[in-house]
Amino acid sequence: MKLLVTGGAGFVGATVTRMLLDACHEVVVVDDLSRNDDRQIPDGAAFVRLRVQDIAEILVPDAGFDAVLHFAGLIAAGESMHHPEWHWDNNTRASLALLDAMRTAGVGKLVFSSTAAVYGEPAELPLVETSPTNPVNTYGDTKLAVDRAITTYTRAFEFGAISLRYFNVAGAHDCGDGTMIGERHDPETHLIPLALDAALGRVDKFALFGDDYPTADGSCVRDYIHITDLARAHLLALEAIHPGEHKVYNLGNGIGFSNLQVIEAIREVTGAEFEVGIAPRRPGDPATLYASSERAHRELGWTPEYPDILDIVRDAWQFHQQPR
Template identity: 75%
Template sequence: MKILVTGGAGYVGATVTRLLLDAGHQVDVVDDLSRNDDRQIPVEANFHQVRVQDIAQVLTPGSGFDAVLHFAGLIAAGESMTHPQWHWDNNTRASLALLDAIQAAAVPRLVFSSTAAVYGEPEEVPIVETAATNPVNTYGDTKLAVDRAIASITRASELGAISLRYFNVAGAHTCTDGSMIGERHTPETHLIPLALDTAAGLREKFTLFGDDYPTPDGTCVRDYIHVTDLAHAHLLAIDAINPGEHQIYNIGNGIGFSNKQVLDAVRQVTGVTFETETAPRRPGDPAVLYASSELAQRDLGWKPMRPDIEAIVADAWAFNQLGRRSVMGPSLT
C-alpha cells in the first residue's frame, strides 16, 4: 500500500512508520517539526515538512494513497488547559482540513490516533468503548470532536475509519539495525522519561503532581502500553477497516499502575534513588484510567506482548542512555 503518515517525526508516528516500511509499504511522512526534529523519521520514507492544515499540498487528487494514519497534534493535557486555542487549532481544525483532503483525494482508509482522555473520569474500570465520553481537559475535548467528525463523514461516504484510543504509551522501539525510537517530546511532560532524566542526573528532582487522589496510594493510576505493541495495533487496524464504517478500539494493557508504582519501577531498573517533590494536582488529570482491550483482541487479533512495567521502563532507559538520540535519519538542526 501507499500510506500517508501525519506526525511521522513523533514518537508513535515514527515507530509506526518504521513497522510499515518493514512490512513492505510505501510511506510518505508529513510533519511540521514544531515539536520534534527529523531524526526519528526512517530515511526510506518520503518526508514533507508541511502543517496538517496545509495537507492538501501533499494529499492531492490522483496522489494514489491507499490509507492515511493520522498522528499529528498536541498531546499535553496540562498545556491544553492553559493554551486551549493551540489544541483546538492543531488537533481539531487541522484534522478537519485533513478529512477534506482525504475526501478530495478519494482515500479509502483512515486510522486516527485518539486518546483515553475522551472518557474523562470513568464510572467503571477497566474502560470499555461504550463507556460515556466526558473529557475533563481540552485535549480530550479536541480528540473527541475529531472522533465525532469522522463518524459523521463515514456515515455519509465510502470512507472507512478506525479510531484507536490510546492509554499511556511508553518504552522504546528497537529497530532491526539496533537503533531505537523513543520519547523525545519538546517540552517533555510524560512521567517515565522525566523520571529517567532525573535518574540520569539531567534533572535535580522529580515533581509528582498530586498525592491526594482517591486511589490506594493517593497518586494517579494509568495504563501503560509499550510503543511497539501500540504500533502493531495500527498495522492490524489498516486491514480491519470496512468502507463506510467508523470503528473505535481501546488500546492498552488493561492494567493500572500508580505514579508511585512507576517511580518505584524506574528506581528498580536504573538502580538510582532520586529525590521526589510533591506539587498540587494538574488541572484536567483524571484519577484512574485503564483499558479493556477485549474488543481489539477479538476484532483485530491484537494483544499486548510487553505488558510488564519494568520491561517497558527498561526499554525507555536504554533509549535514555543512548542520549535520547536516534541514528535513523539525518538532522535538520
C-alpha cells in the same frame, strides 16, 4: 500500499512508520517539526515538512495514496487547559482539513490516533469503548470532536476509519538494526522520561503532580502500554477498515499502575535514587484510567506482548541513556 503518515517524526508516528516500511509499504511522512526534530523519521520514508492544516497541497487526486494514518497533534493535557486555542487548531481544525483533503483526493481509509482522555473521570473500570465520553481536559475534548467528525464522514461519504484510543504509551521500539525509537517530546510532559532524566541527574528532582488523589497511594493510576505493542495494532487496524464504518478500539494492558509504583519500577531498573518532590495537581488529570482491550483482541487479533511495567521501563531506560 502507498500511505500518508501525519506526525511521523513523533514517538508513535515514527515507530508505526518503521513497521510499515518493514512490511514493504511506501510511506510519505508529513510533520511540521513544531514539537519534534527529524532524527527519528525512519530511512526509507519520504518526508514533507508541512502543517496538516495545509495537507491539501500534497493530498491530491493523482498522488496515489491508499490510506492515511493520522498522528499529528498536540498531546499535553495540562497544556491544553492553559492554551486551548493551540489544541483546537492543531488537533481539531487540522483533522477537519485532513478529512476534507482525503475526500477530495478520493482516499477512503483512515487510522486515527485517538486517546483515553475522551472518557474523563470513569464511572466504572475498566473502560470499554461504550463507556461514557466526558473529557475533563481540552485535549480530550479536541480528540473526541475529531472522533465524532470521522463518524459523520463515514456515514456521508462511504469513508472507512478506525480510531485507536491510546492509554499511556511508553518504552522504546527496537528497530532490529541497532537503533531505537523513543520519546523525544519538546517540552517533555510524560512521567517515565521525566523520571529517567532525574535518574540520570539531568534534573535535580522529579515533580509528582498530586499525592492526594482517591487512589491507594494518593497518586494517579494509569494503564501503560509498550510502544511496540501499540504500533503493531495500527498495522492490524489498516487491514480491518471497511467503507461506511467507523470502529473504535481501546489500546491498553488492562492493568493500572500508580505514579508511585512506576517511580519504584524506575528506581529498580536504573538502580538510581532520586528526589521526588510533590507538586500541585495538574488541571484535567483524572485519578484513574485503565482499559479493557477485549474488542481489539476479538476483532483485530491484537494482544499486548510486553505488559510488564519493568519491561516497558527497561526499554525506555536503554533508549534514554543514548546521547541526545
